[in-house]
Amino acid sequence: MDFSVFFQPAFSGGGIYLDWVLSGIKWTLLVSILAWIIAFTVGSVLGVLRTTPLAILRAPATAYVEVFRNVPLLVQMFIWYFVLPEIVPQGMGDWMKTQMPMPEFWNAVLCLGFYTASRVAEQVRSGIQSIPRGQTYAGLATGLTLPQTYRYVLLPMGYRIIIPPLTSEFLTIFKNSSVALTIGVLELTAQARQISEYTFRTFEAFTVATVVYVLITLAVTVAMRALEHKVRVPGYIGAAGK
Amino acid sequence: MFTGFDFDVIARSLPYMGQGMLFSLGLTFLSMLGGIFLGTVLALMRLARFKVLNVPAGGYVNLLRSTPLILVIFWFYFLVPLALKKISGDPYAQGIGPFYSALIAFTMFEAAYYCEIIRAGIQSVPRGQVHAAYALGLTYGQAMMKVILPQAFRNMVPILLTQGIILFQDTSLVYVVGLTDFMGAASKVAQRDGRLVELYLFAALIYFLFCFSASYFVKWLQARYHVGR
Numbered sequence: 144m145d146f147s148v149f150f151q152p153a154f155s156g157g158g159i160y161l162d163w164v165l166s167g168i169k170w171t172l173l174v175s176i177l178a179w180i181i182a183f184t185v186g187s188v189l190g191v192l193r194t195t196p197l198a199i200l201r202a203p204a205t206a207y208v209e210v211f212r213n214v215p216l217l218v219q220m221f222i223w224y225f226v227l228p229e230i231v232p233q234g235m236g237d238w239m240k241t242q243m244p245m246p247e248f249w250n251a252v253l254c255l256g257f258y259t260a261s262r263v264a265e266q267v268r269s270g271i272q273s274i275p276r277g278q279t280y281a282g283l284a285t286g287l288t289l290p291q292t293y294r295y296v297l298l299p300m301g302y303r304i305i306i307p308p309l310t311s312e313f314l315t316i317f318k319n320s321s322v323a324l325t326i327g328v329l330e331l332t333a334q335a336r337q338i339s340e341y342t343f344r345t346f347e348a349f350t351v352a353t354v355v356y357v358l359i360t361l362a363v364t365v366a367m368r369a370l371e372h373k374v375r376v377p378g379y380i381g382a383a384g385k
Numbered sequence: 386m387f388t389g390f391d392f393d394v395i396a397r398s399l400p401y402m403g404q405g406m407l408f409s410l411g412l413t414f415l416s417m418l419g420g421i422f423l424g425t426v427l428a429l430m431r432l433a434r435f436k437v438l439n440v441p442a443g444g445y446v447n448l449l450r451s452t453p454l455i456l457v458i459f460w461f462y463f464l465v466p467l468a469l470k471k472i473s474g475d476p477y478a479q480g481i482g483p484f485y486s487a488l489i490a491f492t493m494f495e496a497a498y499y500c501e502i503i504r505a506g507i508q509s510v511p512r513g514q515v516h517a518a519y520a521l522g523l524t525y526g527q528a529m530m531k532v533i534l535p536q537a538f539r540n541m542v543p544i545l546l547t548q549g550i551i552l553f554q555d556t557s558l559v560y561v562v563g564l565t566d567f568m569g570a571a572s573k574v575a576q577r578d579g580r581l582v583e584l585y586l587f588a589a590l591i592y593f594l595f596c597f598s599a600s601y602f603v604k605w606l607q608a609r610y611h612v613g614r
Contacts, residue, residue, distance in 0.1 A: 213596035214589045215554035217568060222589060225581040314451070321453035325561065332456045345463045353452050353460075360451035 148344040149351070160338050164351055167334030171359075174251050174320040174330060179313060181256025182263050189260060190267025191293060204264065211261035216254075216322050223254040224326040251323035259316050266312060270305035271297050303374050310367040317359050331355060391580055395587050398574040405570030406591075412487060412566065413553040419492035420552070421545065424499025429529065431504055442500070449497035455561050461490035462562055487559050495552055502548060506541035507533060543607040550599050554592065567591070 149161040156162065192204035211219070224247065228239040239246065274297055282292035324333035335352035339345035430442035449457065465486045470476055510533050518528035538545075557568040565573065568588055575584035 209597060210593065213554075213593045213600065215557040215568070215592055217557045217560060218585065218589045218592055221572070221581075221585045226585050229582045318451070318453040321455045322558070324455065332453055332459070335456070336459060339463075349456065349460055349463065352456055353448075356453065356456070357448065357451045 144347060145344065146347050146351075148338075148342050148347055151342070154341045160342065163334045163338055164331070164355075167329060167331035167352070168355055170248070170323075170328055170330040171317065171320050171332075174248065174255060174323055174328065175317045177252045178255035178259060178320070179316050181253065182259035182312075182316065185257065185260035186263025187267050189264035190271065191298075193264065193268045194271045194297075195289075208261045208264050211258055212265075216258055216319055217325060219258055220251065220254050220322055220326055223250040247323070247327045251320070251326060251328050255316060255319060255323070259312060259319070262312050262315075263309070266305045266308045267301065269308075270301035273304055274300050300376070303371075303376055306367060306371045306374070310364065310371075313367070314360055314363055317356070317363070391583055394574065394578050394580045394583055398570075398578075398584075401574065402567060402570045405565050405567040408484070408564070409553065409556050409566040409568075412484070412491060412556045412559070413549065415488055416491035416495055416556075417549045417552060419488070420495030420499045421503075423492060423496035424503050425534070427496055427500035428503040428507060431500065432507060446497045446500050449494055450501075454494055454555055454558055457494045458487070458490045458558060458562060461493065462486055465489055483562065483564050487556075487562070487564060491552070491556065495548070498548060499545070502541060502544055503537065506537040506544075509540055510536050542610070543603050546603045546606070547600065550596050550603070553599075554596060557592070 149164065150159050152158075153160050153163055189204045189207055192200045193208070195201060227250075228236040230236075231239070243249065278296055278300070279292055282296040283289070287295065320330055321332040323330055324336075329337070331352050335348045338348040342348070427442045427446060430438040431446065433439050452460075465481065469481065514532055514536065515528060518532040523531065556566055559566050560569050560572065563569070571584045571588040575581045578584075
């Protein structure tokens with residue numbers, strides 16, 4: 144084992160191999176965090192729609208979740224990157240192919256975001272459904288409209304209940320961001336493989352990448368535990384005693 | 386939007402993609418079996434009272450669960466040949482081929498996830514069952530094999546199968562080491578014939594049909610065989 148390889152001048156780019164690792168970490172974090180913003184927003188809307196009493200709102204949200212959950216992420220990645228520019232209207236397709244800035248990066252963000260949204264939607268739905276029905280009735284009976292009932296009664300409770308499963312979705316998005324390497328995003332896993340190919344220091348390269356992923360997991364877990372502690376509902380089951 | 390479509394390219398390459406699908410299904414099935422077996426062992430280790438058992442098992446599971454599958458596949462592609470050379474003592478030892486390397490990678494990776502499912506399943510069996518088994522004079526092995534695990538597995542069947550569906554989707558990632566699973570076959574035809582749109586949409590459709598019907602089957606199973614307590 145010889146970790147000094149990371150301080151040797153890199154094959155290209157002018158820096159040392161450590162710079163490749165750092166650049167990989169940057170792209171992993173960027174893809175994951177931007178995708179999470181999409182996933183959380185879109186997933187929340189879909190999750191809420193799936194619990195509404197109106198079938199016309201529920202059906203499209205259910206269809207979305209089924210489609211995005213049942214097609215592998217790799218296939219979705221290829222569809223965003225290779226297929227979408229061909230089947231959208233001509234002008235937009237041409238823009239995607241020639242003028243779109245950093246097409247690999249943005250397609251990876253969109254793909255990962257909309258994929259994870261389907262999983263977030265399921266968590267939001269189960270969070271809302273785990274709240275006793277009486278609370279909805281109580282909200283409506285006190286004169287709140289349905290949107291107000293969601294805003295002031297169901298969502299503040301639902302989100303706090305689902306922090307643990309959302310944490311695990313958030314961790315998954317960092318791991319899934321490695322699939323972006325298939326369309327050419329040089330994130331952490333891609334950089335590790337590249338370093339191993341240029342230096343034959345495979346063990347060292349993969350070890351560093353693995354350690355970084357473990358550190359990301361630890362950091363997210365600690366942060367989310369703090370959040371969970373901060374917003375927990377006093378006297379509510381699950382929060383007690385932990 | 387389907388005007389420029391060449392559906393014939395799909396028909397022509399169906400047998401090739403069928404072989405890819407067999408590869409995917411075989412890899413899924415075998416790594417599910419291996420993963421459940423190894424996962425059970427890991428779960429029993431994690432639940433053991435002895436630190437020498439539960440610490441390494443916990444470390445393994447947490448390490449694998451925080452690493453992306455693609456990186457794990459790369460790791461095993463690198464490690465398996467090295468291990469073979471070490472074991473056989475022959476520096477020119479032949480590899481075991483891409484299928485078995487992939488199988489080992491997926492089995493080791495999925496075992497970490499199955500471990501957590503099975504651990505939760507075992508913990509869902511009331512503690513009184515363990516005490517009752519010991520009171521009847523059963524040994525640890527007998528209590529596990531005859532009392533605890535059968536009940537635990539019965540509760541776990543739906544979630545184990547759901548994990549199997551996820552595993553089936555994950556097998557598409559063998560693409561990164563160039564294997565010809567269903568997705569690998571589709572992408573090879575796509576690049577050979579320059580027909581990315583048709584082949585990738587077709588692949589998405591087939592994966593969707595497989596996974597959607599499988600998850601419906603799991604739901605049906607769950608409703609049909611639910612054991613009330």
